[in-house]
Amino acid sequence: MILTSRGRAAVVYPPGTGEALWMEAGGLLLCSDSVEITPASECHLLAIGFSGTAAQEFGSRLSRPLLSDCNACPLAAQEMSALAAAVARDETELLPALAFRVLCSVSKADEAEETPGLPPLVAQAVLAIRQNYAGLYGVDELARQLGVSKSHLVRVFTAQMGTGPGQYLIQTRIEAAKVLLAQRDYSLEVIASLCGFSGANYLCKVFKKHTGQTPGMFRALHIGASPSPVHLSELEGALYT
The missing domain is CATH 1.10.10.60 (Homeodomain-like)
Structure with missing residues (x-):
């Protein structure tokens, strides 16, 4: 999953062939496969990758990348930042719980449509x-x-x-x-x-x-x-x- 905290970027899926989606500041991209990202301006992206059975089951529900904004899942940025900080500090004992909270925070990214x-x-x-x-x-x-x-x-x-x-x-x-x-x-x-x-x-x-x-x-x-x-x-x- 990728969070755009600043700037604007084009996301192409599948890489090199698909139609571009535009990520604006505050945009959140969920994907289970490779994507191609090209910044259109100076930008800052936070990307977190997950492995394991839970992540695979979560990703299997995505037929294509889902682009949302943090209004639909307002805690996503906060939870992703907390997980990133724990990774940077090598606090491995905290990662499972923090990773679960991230998945919960983004699991309703398309809820506004529901x-x-x-x-x-x-x-x-x-x-x-x-x-x-x-x-x-x-x-x-x-x-x-x-x-x-x-x-x-x-x-x-x-x-x-x-x-x-x-x-x-x-x-x-x-x-x-x-x-x-x-x-x-x-x-x-x-x-x-x-x-x-x-x-x-x-x-x-x-x-x-x-x-x-x-x-x-x-x-x-x-x-x-x-x-x-x-x-x-x-x-x-x-x-x-």
């Missing part, structure tokens, strides 16, 4: 929840970020989505926890921290309430479901500037 017709406030709330579910303390903080009252946000969100923003936040966290539960290497405490739960006990309580299964039961049923289980510890970040 929620057509939503009022701006609801669309902003949905994106804010999906992009920062681990860091949100609750609906009060979300309302403050969006500059509206909690009651107004709850009323408008519920009318459009059929559920309140608090329940939507919890469900988003549970879906993220399901991804991590399928990995052998992650304890419940780590999963709770990465997904925004206050601790393993609270994760177990909420997970059981909403799914009918304990996290342990879910893990036992799903950890061997794929012949090539994803291990986030296989992710390796490589920095190029």
